Amino acid sequence: QVVVADAGYGQSAAFRHALRSRHLDYIVAVRGxxxxxxxxAEPVAPAYSGAGRRTLPRYRTGTLALHELATEEGRQAFRQVTWRQGSRGAMRSRFRVLQVRPAGKTPRTLAAADAGGGAAWDGVPPAETLLVEWPPGENAPTDYWLTGLPPDTPIRKLVRLAKIRWRIEHDYREMKHGLGLDHFEGRTWRGWHHHVTLVTAAHAFLTLRRLDPKAQAPT
Incomplete structure (x- = not known):
């Protein structure tokens, strides 16, 4: 199972770290x-002079925005990927996959804690796989995702998982308009939970029916 989330969650390094610490695979949207x-990139420390405290390792190069890292090699680094068949034909766009090390205090502190160091010591954040979409006709990439899946994961699988949010939005719309999720008019939490439980059970039943092979017609 893979956790999929929008940028509201994906921007949080602590959220991604919590998923990794629980050995949960994820692919989450982030901003460019x-x-x-x-x-x-590797953190380095100057040679110790023998006086005073040793200088802790630090990155000696500046950080880059994801949109800068993604476009360093130009549009030719992106390849066309088809991830599913839509109502209007094949769904395809151009994507690139690369490895990055998220910057900032939070990733360093979390990496230090994992390594047994204190908050004052800068750890090396684990690498994450960056998936970038640059659709034909656009002047720049439009969408970005970070994932903890192995770097050798096929790009088509990464794209399919990143784009699966359309299914989530479809299911939510079906629950809201078709099964009455937004029809609750009670005034208690207990009543609300009962209502949501029934709607969820109904949606699960319909999903199973949709996924089951159709029964053979009687002869």
């Missing part, structure tokens, strides 16, 4: 202005 280091 989120900063990161290239995958091969």
């Amino acid at each position: 202005d989120e900063t990161a280091h290239p995958f091969d």
